[in-house]
Amino acid sequence: MNRYRLRWKKGSRYLLASVLISGLWIGQIPQAQAASDPLSATVAKPSLVTGEQFRQSMKQAASEAGGSFTMPEISGNRVLRSQVAVLLQEWLGLEKSAESFRDVPDQAAYAGAVGAVVKAGLMKGYSDTSFLPAEPLTANDLNRLHDRVLGYLKPFVLPEATISEIQRAMEQGKLTSKQLVQMYLDRIAKYDDQGISLQAVLTINPEALRIAEALDQERAAKGPRGPLHGIPILVKDNFDTSDMPTTAGCQCLKDSIPDQDADQIAKLKEAGAIILGKTNLHEFAFGITTSSSLGGQTKNPYALDRYPGGSSGGTGAAIAANLAVAGLGTDTGGSIRIPSSFNSLVGIRPTIGLSSRDGIIPLALTQDVGGPIARTVEDAAILLDATAGYDPDDVATAYSVGRIPESYTRFLDANGLKGARIGVATELFLEGNDQEKAVSNVVTNAVNELSSLGATVVNIKIPHLAEINKYPSLSGYEFKFQLNDYLKELGDDAPYHSLAEIIASGEYDKTQESSMKAREARESLDTQEYKDIVLKRTSLTRESLLKVMADYNLDAIVYPTSTQPPALIGESQSSGNNNRLSPFSGFPAITVPAGFTAEGLPVGIEFLGRAFDEGTLIKYAYSFEQGTRHRHAPKWTP
Structure with a gap:
């Protein structure tokens, strides 16, 4: 794929989530029906x-x-x-x-x-x-x-409000979208700009209130477009937005406003969502601590002296702190799932090809995806409904045709774990130090909870795991060439036209200088080394996962999302290698809150499934969420 910008065409179809409540009535079989029913005697x-x-x-x-x-x-x-x-x-x-x-x-x-x-x-x-x-x-x-x-x-209460609760409040006349946007703007001012100063939000949409008012008028005249009508969303600042700068957190792109929205952004807008603003990220998505030359260091709202994870840490911290209803992140190696785990959130890394990468500043397209970050599985499913689907500007999405359900909300079954067979990847539970033990203890308890909720759990070992983990991420190979293509697509408005120009400008986070120069030194992707990684790593990972799932008749595999909890700011942050299985295979994964360590640090459990089997993962994650209710809001942002 070498086109990064959305080619907008009128009449494009968008997937809208369904929020129909199952069942059409309150009550049982009516007496009039029961009287004529031959089974009524029983x-x-x-x-x-x-x-x-x-x-x-x-x-x-x-x-x-x-x-x-x-x-x-x-x-x-x-x-x-x-x-x-x-x-x-x-x-x-x-x-x-x-x-x-x-x-x-x-x-x-x-x-x-x-x-x-x-x-x-x-x-x-x-x-x-x-x-x-x-x-x-x-x-x-x-x-x-x-x-x-x-x-x-009950009066409407903003913190922890879900999409369905907000829509119900709007239907009842308790709330307008304009009022909702103002509430979130007030919280951003209170907790992000001032006070504890999370530094999670880079840019506020100056038109957010006007857009909300227009959507309120549309609701009154025609009714809502769907569940995202009037819902404020924060998105990672590597998604192109035609009405705000798209910076990747870098000073070098602080004034870069693309002509067109990224495909997923366009789909959200079509569904009636309001792009409230852009969030901080680890500059150019290089790391997992979320610091950038434009936004500084984002803090974890559960522990202000700790990292929020990354690279989508701005979205993670903001959604955990209730600065918007939900958000979007991107994931090349673990960048949706790590901050979701560190902020007690739900994060979905979809199958490569389910959702378009068009208009996302690339890190490594062989592994890149964009996906939802939310406080609940239901909200994440609603966002996935709106953003998944074929896009002619991302050929990988052709694989999704015919493989997307009418709505992922159909999989929200509180009893979904009953009868499921879940493989527990025991080698991914590390106990080499106290921090790893703390995480393993939380996720081991979560595995026991899976059993109590009706699942059959099976201890497994993933074939060739050590060999899989020896392979590197392709971000060190592809970034230079794909970033240069992205900058070229910006046309004459691009502030810089290549990675080399950015390095020469000095307008970037100097702590990343060696990484940027190493990527610039890559002369070509036409090397045997690169081809071997792309072909052998992918096939080995996929075949190993499919084999163990077939051998044990598994529906999904679980393990700790990160082997480490959030580290103190200033210290080194590791997440382990668990997050590699999904990007190396292209298979989907979802992380859901598993609980907290004794220090009060959030921990996530990750469900991995087969290609385009997001619905099954959502079913299991929802059942686990509803059966455990591990998430609670951070005390610093009441």
Whole structure:
């Protein structure tokens, strides 16, 4: 691939995430259906709810949410769904709305109330066309309704808010996208620019509030485009953005504004997301401590004297500190997964070819990918939905055609680990020093939790692991040639036209001078050494992983994302070799919070799967996340 900029074409198709809640109703099989069902004799008759029981449940929900309660007393041994709709609509002051159920006559007094509660997400139909207004409310219905009303009444709280929670708040009129953007801008000013000064954000989009206001108007007129409508996203500053500089963290590119967005950025915008700003990174993505000549040293919000990981450490620190809803990073060797692990986040390194690299400043295209960093698996899946797909400007994405599901959110199954066979790569659990032991202890506990959640765990050894780890990353080989191509694509606006010019300018982090000069010294990629790495390393890694998975009938392999926790700033930072398996094979991997060390430092567990099997990994990661709830927000950014 030698084209790095998006060639925009109107009419391009984008994958939008689905946030349909599974199930269409609150309740069990309606009585009218059960009566004619030949199996009804074996089905327990549902417990019905009296009017007073319904009222008391709603009163309790109001009390728990700290709201007022004005519903009148209700008599009767049962309360019908149509009555419930009217009572909720009047109590909550919902605006009456049209509905499309065949069994709700338009002239019925309760029709507008049914439309209102359905629109608010409090009640649903038994099908797309049937509401069954004359059916009585059951005890199971009431339990679900109580939770929904409680969620509706609770005020919106920004920290740790998920995409679905934000969308619900917007639907309920508690929040606008413009207000949400301002909340995040305030947090960036409080925690990133001042106070503890995380130094995670390089650039703020000056048009963010205007874009948010326009999206609010569009929502009011047409409804949301999808789950990312009006959602503020922070992206690593090596993704091209046509409305902000794209710098790779380097002073040399501080004024470089590309003409067009990177493909993944364009897809996010089309989905309705707001690119709130650009985040700091280890300059040119060379390392894992996230320092740059433009942004300085980013701090870890869990331990301000420690590194945030890298090279996508700015995105990691910012999302952990709740400076945006979610973010994008890039990963050549471990640069999504390491900062995700160090910041108690979910990070997805997709299969090479699932998502376009067009418009990303390259480090080594043989290994480069871009992907989501988020606080929850669900949010990461929603971002992956929006950014995956074919791009004619990245030929590798042709392999994804026909291999992308309708939505990765379909894999969000809390019971997803039941029946799974998970291989535990025991050689990747290191205990050579106290820091490695601390990480291994946390991930060993996580493996035990996988078992308790229904998975069968099998200890394995990956064939040829030592030989695989002897191979180097290709960033030391490809960077010069691919960066020069990228700079050429910038055209006349490029501040420099080659790595040699950048080195001569002196406008870069001097701690990287030797690495940059070593890369500049590469004369050609047409060498036997380079070809052997590309061909032999890739085939050996893929075949070794596929063989052990086939031999043990495995669905995925797990191991510590990093063998080390975040190191003290100023000391050396290592992550081990675990992160190499995914880029060397091209296979997908997802890291999810596994817990914390005794010092309170985050640790991640990584799931590795077969090519284009992101859905399976998301299922297992989600099940683990929901069953353990290891993540908590950093205390320094309440």
